[in-house]
Amino acid sequence: MKLKHFLPFLLILVFAFVTGCSDTSTKDAGKQPDATVKSTEKTDLILATTTSTQDSGLLDVLKPDFEEKNNYNLKIIAVGTGQALEMGTRGEADVLLVHAPAAEEEIVKSGDAINRQKVMYNDFILVGPAEDPAKVKGLTVPETLKKITESKASFVSRGDDSGTHKKELELWQKSSLDPKSLGDAYIEAGQGMGATLQIASEKQAYTLTDRATFLAQKKNMPDTEIIVEGDESLLNIYHVMQVNNEKHDKVNAAGSKAFVDYMTSEETKKIIKEFGTDEYGEPLFFLFE
């Protein structure tokens, strides 16, 4: 009997709530062509990038700055480099910020990406348990990998076609080793860098990581240490590039150019150079000077 009273009441309540909330959120998204807020409507700009730029917190700093200087609504999709590049070749993103030079050259060659510019670099490091079961601390990369396979120490691979994963496979190949020879000790995580580091730490395993993510995660894994660093083959270079609007007609050409210009501008370089020094006592990314 009383269902009659409460159901409509509930519906009204919920509707009021939903519409009340949607008001504020559309304003937040900046899509409302409201003359009092902004004279021109913001257009969306989709940036496909790697998890490391997001997990390190760099993009949290760059996004508001970019949006302040340019009239775009930057949508950051943080995925593995493999997926980011795929989004580029399908024209699903406008601009890419990735770190897999060999794969990048391919999509520039295929004409899907243009205006590829170097932005910054940091380095990959090999981390592992502090007691270092394979006794590899301080060795070169090929020696380290060789000893890891010989001692059958556990190694966690990203296994997700990301930039870091591509790098890891390249290192095995350069050392003429097959990671599969590790058998069960070669663990393919299929997850982001943060999760992979956590797996490595739990399993007392070695893994390849970018320095930025490791520094951000270090507080959670006191027993994991840097084992190998500083080798030239461990350089991690980030490039920014526009998706070619002549090949993919829905790409926001002006916006993607603005983002490439922004990433290579002097002011942005200054932000990148100083990023991380407050929190970690050392910068997370370096510039080409």
Add this chain to the structure above:
Amino acid sequence: MELLLEGLKKAFEMILTGNQEILEITLLTLRVSITAVLISTLIGIPAGMFLGLARFTGRKLLLAIINIGMGLPPVVAGLWITLFLWRSGPLGDLALLYSPTAIIMAQILVSLPIVTALTSTAFQQINPKLILQVKALGATKFQLYWILMKEVKLAILAAIIAGFGRVIAEVGAAMMVGGNLSGETRILTTSIVMEVSKGNFDIALALSFILMTLAFIITFSLTYLQQRKRSL
């Protein structure tokens, strides 16, 4: 264990200091889930009623499909919606990918089968004699449906609660079609995933407490509504 306390402390801190970002994320979570459940309810109850009462060929097959839909993995729903909303997809011109609307679509896709299937089960359990009796008393079609609906209101509310549970817990699809964009499509579940991958377990825990509290309050209210009339 220490981390749990720390997370709880952080959650209170976030709520008490009125953290703007958390507030936005929480409100968006509510808006998206409630809209999705509302739409699922508005479609699912009539659909379930029809499937429960009507008899037509292919009805069993349809019911089976909807029952399978109850187990539809959210990532599968997310993947399909992504394909549809891609710029190169059939709905690409709407530019809905990475918007709250896309999340709502994915959540409807996973909650609609639950609401529909549970509602239809409820209607199937109605004694056919009751229908005859009501008809014999000269009820119009609308009056008949209204009486039947009152008959199964407990089950209908249970269906809504189950649908809501699915939606508020959902993360895979929201991540895929929403993209976890700060200030736009970041909801509680996706930010928990992000904070974990950043290694901020305390913040992730704090967010989880907020999410659980939210789910508790809403489920409690719905349960209260469901149980209130029991005494009659």
